[in-house]
Amino acid sequence: MKSATSLLNRTLLIHFMGRVFWLTVLYLIGNILVQPFVLWVQSVNMNNTVQGDGGDIPDNPLELTAEFQLAGGMIYAVLLVLFLFNYRNREDSVDFMHSLPVKRHRMMSHLIVAGLIHITVPLLITAVILFFERYILSFDIALQDLLLWLVYSLFVLYVIFAISLFAGLLVNSIFNHLQVVIIMFFLPVIFWNLNVSTAGILFDGIANGPSSAVPGDGGVTSVVIDNTFPIFAVQQISMGFELWKMIIWFATGMVFIILSYVLYNRSKNENVHYNFNHKWVRNLLVALLSITGMLMVGLVISFALPVSIVVTMLALGIGLIFSYIVTEMFFQGAARISLNTRSIITTLILMAVFWIVFLTGWNQYVSHVPDAEEVESVNISSDYTGSDYGTYRGAADAVSDDFLYIDDRELIERTVAFHRAAVDGEKTSNQDAQRDVLEISYKMKDGSYIERQFSRLEMEEDMRAVMADMLDGRRFANAYDILFNIEKPEAVSSIEINGLNGFLQFNEKEEVEAFIKDYQTAAHQMPESATMRDVRNASLAWTNVRFPETNYYGDASIYNEALQERIMDTSSLAEFLGISDVGELYTVSLSPEEKEEFLDDYNLLTFDQLESEYDLQVVEPEGRASLSESINAGNLDADGGEILLYRAANTGAHNPENEEGTYDTKASETHIILGID
Amino acid sequence: MRMETKALDKSFGSQKAISNAALSIEPGTIHGLLGSNGAGKTTFMKLLAGVYKPDAGDVLYDGQEIFENPDIKDDVLFIHDVPYFFSGVSLNDMAAFYKGMYSNWSDKRFAQLTAHFKLDSKKALSQLSKGMKRQASFVLAFSACPKVMLLDEPFDGLDPIVRHQVKNIMVQDIANHGMTVIASSHNLREMEDLCDSVSIMHKGELLFHRDLIEIKGTHCKIQIAFNTLPDQAFYEHLGVVHHEAKGRIVTCIVKGDLENIEKKVTQYNPLMYDILPLTLEELFTYEMGEKGYEISNIIVE
Numbered sequence: 001m002k003s004a005t006s007l008l009n010r011t012l013l014i015h016f017m018g019r020v021f022w023l024t025v026l027y028l029i030g031n032i033l034v035q036p037f038v039l040w041v042q043s044v045n046m047n048n049t050v051q052g053d054g055g056d057i058p059d060n061p062l063e064l065t066a067e068f069q070l071a072g073g074m075i076y077a078v079l080l081v082l083f084l085f086n087y088r089n090r091e092d093s094v095d096f097m098h099s100l101p102v103k104r105h106r107m108m109s110h111l112i113v114a115g116l117i118h119i120t121v122p123l124l125i126t127a128v129i130l131f132f133e134r135y136i137l138s139f140d141i142a143l144q145d146l147l148l149w150l151v152y153s154l155f156v157l158y159v160i161f162a163i164s165l166f167a168g169l170l171v172n173s174i175f176n177h178l179q180v181v182i183i184m185f186f187l188p189v190i191f192w193n194l195n196v197s198t199a200g201i202l203f204d205g206i207a208n209g210p211s212s213a214v215p216g217d218g219g220v221t222s223v224v225i226d227n228t229f230p231i232f233a234v235q236q237i238s239m240g241f242e243l244w245k246m247i248i249w250f251a252t253g254m255v256f257i258i259l260s261y262v263l264y265n266r267s268k269n270e271n272v273h274y275n276f277n278h279k280w281v282r283n284l285l286v287a288l289l290s291i292t293g294m295l296m297v298g299l300v301i302s303f304a305l306p307v308s309i310v311v312t313m314l315a316l317g318i319g320l321i322f323s324y325i326v327t328e329m330f331f332q333g334a335a336r337i338s339l340n341t342r343s344i345i346t347t348l349i350l351m352a353v354f355w356i357v358f359l360t361g362w363n364q365y366v367s368h369v370p371d372a373e374e375v376e377s378v379n380i381s382s383d384y385t386g387s388d389y390g391t392y393r394g395a396a397d398a399v400s401d402d403f404l405y406i407d408d409r410e411l412i413e414r415t416v417a418f419h420r421a422a423v424d425g426e427k428t429s430n431q432d433a434q435r436d437v438l439e440i441s442y443k444m445k446d447g448s449y450i451e452r453q454f455s456r457l458e459m460e461e462d463m464r465a466v467m468a469d470m471l472d473g474r475r476f477a478n479a480y481d482i483l484f485n486i487e488k489p490e491a492v493s494s495i496e497i498n499g500l501n502g503f504l505q506f507n508e509k510e511e512v513e514a515f516i517k518d519y520q521t522a523a524h525q526m527p528e529s530a531t532m533r534d535v536r537n538a539s540l541a542w543t544n545v546r547f548p549e550t551n552y553y554g555d556a557s558i559y560n561e562a563l564q565e566r567i568m569d570t571s572s573l574a575e576f577l578g579i580s581d582v583g584e585l586y587t588v589s590l591s592p593e594e595k596e597e598f599l600d601d602y603n604l605l606t607f608d609q610l611e612s613e614y615d616l617q618v619v620e621p622e623g624r625a626s627l628s629e630s631i632n633a634g635n636l637d638a639d640g641g642e643i644l645l646y647r648a649a650n651t652g653a654h655n656p657e658n659e660e661g662t663y664d665t666k667a668s669e670t671h672i673i674l675g676i677d
Numbered sequence: 678m679r680m681e682t683k684a685l686d687k688s689f690g691s692q693k694a695i696s697n698a699a700l701s702i703e704p705g706t707i708h709g710l711l712g713s714n715g716a717g718k719t720t721f722m723k724l725l726a727g728v729y730k731p732d733a734g735d736v737l738y739d740g741q742e743i744f745e746n747p748d749i750k751d752d753v754l755f756i757h758d759v760p761y762f763f764s765g766v767s768l769n770d771m772a773a774f775y776k777g778m779y780s781n782w783s784d785k786r787f788a789q790l791t792a793h794f795k796l797d798s799k800k801a802l803s804q805l806s807k808g809m810k811r812q813a814s815f816v817l818a819f820s821a822c823p824k825v826m827l828l829d830e831p832f833d834g835l836d837p838i839v840r841h842q843v844k845n846i847m848v849q850d851i852a853n854h855g856m857t858v859i860a861s862s863h864n865l866r867e868m869e870d871l872c873d874s875v876s877i878m879h880k881g882e883l884l885f886h887r888d889l890i891e892i893k894g895t896h897c898k899i900q901i902a903f904n905t906l907p908d909q910a911f912y913e914h915l916g917v918v919h920h921e922a923k924g925r926i927v928t929c930i931v932k933g934d935l936e937n938i939e940k941k942v943t944q945y946n947p948l949m950y951d952i953l954p955l956t957l958e959e960l961f962t963y964e965m966g967e968k969g970y971e972i973s974n975i976i977v978e
Binding site: 009010011012102268 | 778
């Protein structure tokens with residue numbers, strides 16, 4: 001009944017709620033099936049369930065199906081709005097509703113309240129079931145996790161509801177409503193990815209993939225991917241909650257609600273005969289979708305055919321016409337479309353603006369080389385390195401910012417100069433041609449990062465030599481040592497260290513923390529003169545450090561006493577290093593000066609050349625046992641005068657070919673060296 | 678409730694649907710809005726119901742705008758040309774909705790009218806015939822006890838008996854509660870015996886607005902048979918505004934001094950004469966012809 005004091009008309013509210021009742025019942029059933037039911041099945045079927053890191057059940061069991069449940073919830077929230085709002089899409093119903101003695105903003109309030117109730121109630125019921133289910137499950141669900149799940153699910157569905165609501169006010173058809181919702185959520189990410197991919201064909205230097213050197217970086221595309229709400233919402237479950245982003249999205253949802261009120265108050269019943277309420281919105285969307293389609297079809301054709309200006313232009317032109325027709329078909333809801341001059345002109349103008357911005361913007365982006373003075377440190381890598389350092393997810397503040405970054409001024413200046421040469425250098429136009437890959441990441445003094453990836457460079461031999469020298473990084477081993485760069489040992493979940501023929505793992509919290517502290521103490525005690533420590537034989541102690549939300553990959557020093565002790569606790573050092581079953585084994589005794597020269601040659605010469613240059617002594621089978629014993633006794637010495645060379649059974653080599661189709665594999669790519677007493 | 682529109686304009690894109698429409702309806706009367714298909718009747722009715730917002734001008738009920746004014750809309754009920762009901766609901770369900778929306782709703786009236794029209798209030802409205810749906814919409818409207826009832830083509834689909842019953846209830850409400858009714862139709866004869874006043878709409882403009890009693894008091898039709906047809910002086914003397922001659926029989930529409938009309942006719946020695954009431958169509962023939970419109974082009978039955 002109407003009430004002067006009541007903010008809501010009960011009849012109207014019940015009417016709106018009744019329209020989507022059965023949809024909500026379906027959602028509730030689905031929710032119960034994917035959360036409480038799945039957990040119960042897990043509990044019943046798994047007798048020796050291990051909960052926690054590395055176990056069958058995560059610390060928070062709700063995470064098992066949370067992503068799926070959330071994705072389903074988002075679809076439900078969209079459908080909820082579609083059906084609640086559908087009365088606006090028919091002349092008889094919208095006329096009837098707007099002839100009632102209710103102001104439009106009040107009707108909107110009823111719609112919103114009905115929607116929020118339909119979102120909240122099923123989730124609350126599921127939460128209550130989960131609350132009581134906790135007592136019969138064989139694993140624990142923390143009350144805090146349950147509350148967090150409820151609040152987060154509500155947050156996500158509310159935001160989806162708000163954005164979908166706004167979308168509905170732009171159109172007057174349920175089909176168009178669905179289209180606009182999809183466009184609002186996914187057009188930016190699709191458009192931007194196609195934009196970057198097209199730029200990747202036309203320009204060299206774009207790091208469009210995630211950089212392993214920049215914590216939390218996902219590449220140029222991640223800027224939009226990470227901020228696409230449905231993706232962001234699901235990602236947060238696995239990658240941790242970012243409160244500030246959630247606040248921004250919540251505020252965005254509120255803004256959309258306010259805009260919805262404004263649009264609803266201004267809505268005209270007579271527009272029900274048009275698919276879109278505002279022609280300029282329609283024309284803009286047609287233009288954006290046509291440009292997106294143009295890039296998509298253009299890319300597909302460009303991948304299929306050899307790259308050339310003519311082919312690219314033709315492909316883009318066909319793509320534009322194709323996507324324009326398809327978009328009009330969808331927007332007009334008919335296969336037979338009528339062409340609109342304004343829409344065509346808008347599309348052509350926006351396409352021209354797009355290409356001007358695209359070409360200018362990307363040209364500036366790839367041409368930009370930072371001033372060396374503004375660079376704090378640098379990471380440079382290429383396909384020569386053959387190593388995989390860094391992280392691909394998250395940004396654990398437990399690791400030093402210096403990890404993988406070198407602040408040596410000379411190296412920074414050389415890198416900047418090299419970068420400039422890469423920008424100005426010749427590029428291959430044919431994707432099949434021989435290419436060199438160069439990745440540069442700058443950490444700037446203002447805290448920002450600049451990344452570039454060149455994949456179509458045609459380097460001269462001397463340029464390659466300069467690069468190889470820079471990448472040697474012999475003086476900067478600490479930068480690549482992940483254990484050395486951990487700042488908060490207590491934040492580490494586990495550590496895995498892979499030798500050539502051995503494996504070391506730390507899973508217990510205390511064990512992990514103690515090892516890192518011991519390792520770092522030993523690292524700081526290592527003398528400056530320990531040159532062998534800095535030879536990056538990455539595969540000797542390839543280390544994976546796990547944090548709750550992310551993994552870090554890097555080196556560890558086999559000369560570190562703490563590491564040697566831990567290896568010896570479980571196996572032998574010689575076995576871990578792959579010396580026990582090695583094919584070839586050599587030693588060479590060198591003075592400190594000779595050693596410096598030898599280490600340079602190790603990177604530049606082939607093993608045969610190295611063998612002829614230096615007095616390499618073959619270790620006979622009878623001498624190997626005593627050598628292994630010596631190593632197991634802790635006689636590795638980064639500062640030692642004797643060097644051990646060997647080629648382990650599983651040592652691979654990366655063999656890029658030069659222009660003549662041949663490549664002289666360097667000794668550093670085939671043989672491992674160790675300093676011994 | 679007095680209804681008044683002032684200089685009302687409404688356009689759909691570049692097409693002018695209503696142009697400078699001014700109309701005033703007295704409380705407790707029935708007004709017929711006449712016009713051919715596409716004249717703008719439904720648009721005008723939606724403006725009166727506060728469904729459409731005028732581009733210019735006002736729609737006032739007792740001096741208050743109706744658009745976005747729930748207090749006024751509570752007393753104004755609009756029955757569309759095709760009655761609208763929520764999908765899958767019964768008359769009882771719709772009644773519950775109306776009851777929650779309109780403050781003057783009467784359960785007693787609803788029960789009486791449902792029984793009177795022999796409607797099954799529990800049956801899904803979608804399963805009813807067109808005429809039954811129309812009856813249901815009248816039951817709901819009358820039960821809401823509005824002060825103004827806006828009816829768009831109200832009697833389409835109703836059989837003559839039900840039509841008569843609906844008119845009776847309407848007249849009772851007008852008599853007992855001072856309800857005002859504005860009904861649009863393209864059927865002149867339908868409106869003739871129902872309306873107190875009528876207006877004609879053509880191409881979005883209100884061409885004509887007149888009280889029927891007033892018109893009937895100043896106009897009449899006379900059929901006269903002569904031996905010899907009279908000259909122009911006869912027509913001027915009688916105040917004939919329109920005449921047709923078939924053989925020696927002349928049919929005239931006369932405006933003005935109706936009390937002395939017989940005295941004037943007999944002066945010209947007619948063989949016989951008969952004074953007849955005017956139909957709406959005949960009235961409009963004259964009135965609209967005077968404004969340069971052929972009524973047959975404006976209203977098509």
